[in-house]
Amino acid sequence: xxxxxxxxxxxxxxxxxxxxxxxxxxxxxxxxxxxxxxxxxxxxxxxxxxxxxxxxxxxxxxxxxxxxxxxxxxxxxxxxxxxxxxxxxxxxxxxxxxxxxxxxxxxxxxxxxxxxxxxxxxxxxxxxxxxxxxxxxxxxxxxxxxxxxxxxxxxxxxxxxxxxxxxxxxxxxxxxxxxxxxxxxxxxxxxxxxxxxxxxxxxxxxxxxxxxxxxxxxxxxxxxxxxxxxxxxxxxxxxxxxxxxxxxxxxxxxxxxxxxxxxxxxxxxxxxxxxxxxxxxxxxxxxxxxxxxxxxxxxx
Amino acid sequence: xxxxxxxxxxxxxxxxxxxxxxxxxxxxxxxxxxxxxxxxxxxxxxxxxxxxxxxxxxxxxxxxxxxxxxxxxxxxxxxxxxxxxxxxxxxxxxxxxxxxxxxxxxxxxxxxxxxxxxxxxxxxxxxxxxxxxxxxxxxxxxxxxxxxxxxxxxxxxxxxxxxxxxxxxxxxxxxxxxxxxxxxxxxxxxxxxxxxxxxxxxxxxxxxxxxxxxxxxxxxxxxxxx
Numbered sequence: 001x002x003x004x005x006x007x008x009x010x011x012x013x014x015x016x017x018x019x020x021x022x023x024x025x026x027x028x029x030x031x032x033x034x035x036x037x038x039x040x041x042x043x044x045x046x047x048x049x050x051x052x053x054x055x056x057x058x059x060x061x062x063x064x065x066x067x068x069x070x071x072x073x074x075x076x077x078x079x080x081x082x083x084x085x086x087x088x089x090x091x092x093x094x095x096x097x098x099x100x101x102x103x104x105x106x107x108x109x110x111x112x113x114x115x116x117x118x119x120x121x122x123x124x125x126x127x128x129x130x131x132x133x134x135x136x137x138x139x140x141x142x143x144x145x146x147x148x149x150x151x152x153x154x155x156x157x158x159x160x161x162x163x164x165x166x167x168x169x170x171x172x173x174x175x176x177x178x179x180x181x182x183x184x185x186x187x188x189x190x191x192x193x194x195x196x197x198x199x200x201x202x203x204x205x206x207x208x209x210x211x212x213x214x215x216x217x218x219x220x221x222x223x224x225x226x227x228x229x230x231x232x233x234x235x236x237x238x239x240x241x242x243x244x245x246x247x248x249x250x251x252x253x254x255x256x257x258x259x260x261x262x263x264x265x266x267x268x269x270x271x272x273x274x275x276x277x278x279x280x281x282x283x284x285x286x287x288x289x290x291x292x293x294x295x296x297x298x299x300x
Numbered sequence: 301x302x303x304x305x306x307x308x309x310x311x312x313x314x315x316x317x318x319x320x321x322x323x324x325x326x327x328x329x330x331x332x333x334x335x336x337x338x339x340x341x342x343x344x345x346x347x348x349x350x351x352x353x354x355x356x357x358x359x360x361x362x363x364x365x366x367x368x369x370x371x372x373x374x375x376x377x378x379x380x381x382x383x384x385x386x387x388x389x390x391x392x393x394x395x396x397x398x399x400x401x402x403x404x405x406x407x408x409x410x411x412x413x414x415x416x417x418x419x420x421x422x423x424x425x426x427x428x429x430x431x432x433x434x435x436x437x438x439x440x441x442x443x444x445x446x447x448x449x450x451x452x453x454x455x456x457x458x459x460x461x462x463x464x465x466x467x468x469x470x471x472x473x474x475x476x477x478x479x480x481x482x483x484x485x486x487x488x489x490x491x492x493x494x495x496x497x498x499x500x501x502x503x504x505x506x507x508x509x510x511x512x513x514x515x516x517x518x519x520x521x522x523x524x525x526x
Contacts, residue, residue: 031322041406042424044345049333052366053408056333061345063331064338088406090420094352102344120425163317177486180479210319239319252327265321269328276329280322 028075029162032281034212035067036080038244039115039271041088042100047272058273060103066276067107076161079108080168082244083115083216086126088272096121097129105134111157113170113214114139115244119183123148138170138214141195143188156199163283164210167203171196171215171231173245192217192226193234200237210281213238218246219268228266232256240265240279247271253279356417360508362516368408372451375519376409377402380422382520383510384429384503385455388475391499392431396464398455398475399446400503401485405453414511423504430481432474433495439465439472441489443526457524477503 046059071077081104086097097118104112114137118126127148130137140155156169171192175184192215200211213231220229228243235241235258249270255263269277367376377400385398407421434442439461446452455475464472471494477484478498483491511517 032319045349046331046333048410050410050412051408052410053368058331059337061337061339061341062335064341065336066329066331068338088421088424090352090356090417090424091348093420093424093426095348099345099348103341106341106344164319177483177488180482180484209317240321250328253321267327274330276331278327278329281319282322283317283319285317 030283031074032076032078032161032164032166032210032283033070033074034078034080034240034242034277034279034281035070036082036242036267036269036277036279037063037273037275038082038216038242038269038277039084039247040081040100040273041084041117041271042086042092042097043089043272044091044099044103045089047274054272054274060107060273063273063276064103064107070278071108076164077108078159078161078166078168078212079110080212080214080242081109081112082214082242082268083113083170083172084117084244084271085112085115087117087120092120096125098132101129101132105132109135110159111136111138111168111170111214113137113216113244114142114153114172115216116173116175116179119175119179122183123185123187127152138168139172140169140199141190141192142172142175143190145188146186149187155195156203158203158206158208164281165208167200167206167208167211169196169199169203169211169213171213171217173216173218193231196231196238197234197236200235204237209283211237211239213241215241215243216245217243219243219248219250219266220246228268229256232258232264232266234259235264236260238264240267242266242277243268249275356415356420358416359413360416360419361414361511361514363409363411363414364516364518366408366411367519369402369405369453371402371449373453373522373524375521376405376422377453378455378520378522378524379409379510379517380405380503380507381453381455381524384506385475386510387501387506388429388431388499391501392473392475392497394473395431395475396472397460399442399480400453400477401480401487402449402452403485404477404479404503414517416508419504419507419511423507425477425479425503427477427479427503429499429501429503429506430476430478431497431499432476432481432490432493433471433497434474434490434493436464436470436472438489438492442474445487445489446526451525454524454526457522458526461526 044060047054049056137153144150159166220227248268253265253267269275381398388395480487
C-alpha cells in the first residue's frame with residue numbers, strides 16, 4: 001500500500017463510510033481534466049529572465065509540454081481558451097495571429113471564445129487567420145448576421161468524453177465603446193446573462209451533465225458592469241465559468257452561488273500564458289456524491 | 301429468480317451520473333523558468349521568430365529604471381504621453397495637452413538597453429496620433445471622466461488646461477489616439493470635436509523616435525492629475 005492509498009483508506013475509515021470503496025476510486029474514464037487559458041495575447045515566447053514581474057514565466061512551448069504530460073496521464077482532457085489570443089507582442093504585428101492559431105491547433109485546443117482584441121485586425125483579419133485554427137470559436141451573445149463571421153462561429157458545442165456530456169458555450173463582452181466600430185462592423189451584442197441562461201438551459205435539455213461558459217466579460221468590476229461574478233449569481237445550469245479580459249490571477253477557482261443556490265465555479269488564469277488553469281471533474285453515481293466531495297481527494 | 305436480478309441491475313445502472321469538481325490546491329499551474337519546453341512547438345515558432353529578430357532586437361536606447369503603469373499616473377505613462385506630445389507639437393505647435401488611455405499601455409519597460417521589440421510590447425497597437433480641436437466647455441467633461449477612471453497617462457497636469465480655461469480662448473487642442481478620438485474606452489464625447497487632425501503617425505513610432513532622441517531616457521515620477 002503506498003502512502004496515497006493509505007491516506008485515502010484512512011480517510012474512508014474516519015468517515016465511517018459504509019459505501020463500497022471501489023466507487024470512490026476514480027477510474028480514468030470517470031475523470032475529466034479541463035485545461036484552460038485566457039488573454040494569452042500573443043505571448044509566444046516566455047518572458048525574459050530579466051523581467052521584473054514574470055521572470056522566465058510562460059511560453060507556448062512550455063505550455064505545450066505540460067499539456068502533453070497531462071494528456072499522457074489522463075484519458076479525457078478538454079483544452080479551452082477564453083479569448084484575447086491576439087495582440088501584445090510583435091508576433092501579432094508581423095504575422096497577424098497566424099502563429100498563435102497554429103500553435104493552439106498543435107496543442108490540441110478544443111474550443112475558444114472571442115475576446116475584444118481578437119478583432120484588432122478587423123473581422124476580415126480574424127477570418128483570414130481562421131484557416132490556421134483546427135479548433136472552433138464559440139459565442140452565444142454576438143449576432144454575426146451580415147458579417148464575414150456568419151456561420152463560422154457557433155453559439156455552443158457539445159463534447160462527449162467518457163461519462164461526460166459537456167456543453168460549452170461562449171459569452172463576449174460589449175464591443176461598443178471598447179473596440180473601434182470599423183473593426184467589429186455589424187456584429188450585434190446581445191444581453192450576456194439572457195444569452196447564457198438560454199444557451200445553458202438548451203444544453204441541459206440536450207442532456208449535458210457539465211456546462212461550461214467561456215466568458216470574456218471580466219472577473220468583477222467596482223461598478224455594476226456585467227462580469228463573471230454577476231453572471232454566475234444570475235445564472236442557472238452553468239457549472240463552470242472560465243473567464244478572461246480583466247487579466248485576473250486567481251490562485252484557484254472561486255465558488256459562487258447561482259440563482260438556484262447551487263455553488264458553481266469561476267476561474268481565470270491571469271494573462272500572457274503565465275499560468276495554465278486546471279480543473280478536474282469526476283463522474284459518479286448520485287448515491288455516492290457526498291463522500292466524493294471529501295477533501296482527501298485533493299491528494300490524488 | 302432471474303427476473304429479480306435483472307431488476308437490481310436496472311436500479312444500479314439507472315442511477316443518474318453526478319458530476320462533481322475535484323478540488324485541486326494548485327489549480328492554476330505556473331509555467332516557470334525551469335519547466336521543460338516542447339521541441340515540436342519550438343520548431344514551429346523558430347522561423348517566425350527569426351523572421352522578425354533582426355528588426356526587433358535592434359537596440360535603440362537606454363533606460364535608467366524599470367517602470368510600469370499605475371493609476372493615477374506613473375513614470376511609464378508620463379514618458380509615453382511626453383513622447384507623443386513631443387511628436388505632436390512638432391507637427392502642430394498649438395497642441396495643448398496629450399491624454400492617452402491607461403489600457404493602451406500593454407507592458408512594463410525594463411531598465412538597461414531598449415530594443416524595438418520592447419517598444420512593440422509597451423505599445424503593440426497600430427493606433428495613430430490624432431489632434432482634436434475641442435471647445436473649452438469640454439474641459440469639465442474631460443476632467444470629470446478622467447477622475448472617474450482614476451487617472452490616465454498625460455503630458456502635463458491640470459496647469460495647461462487651467463491656462464486655457466482662464467484665458468479668452470474658446471478652443472484647446474487635445475493630442476490623443478485615433479482609438480480615443482473615435483470614442484473608444486467610452487470617450488464618446490471626443491467624437492464631438494470641432495475639428496480633427498489625423499496625423500497618420502503611429503503612437504509606437506513616436507515612442508521609438510523619442511527613445512532614439514533622449515539618451516538615456518530618464519523618467520518623471522511626479523503625479524499628474526486633472
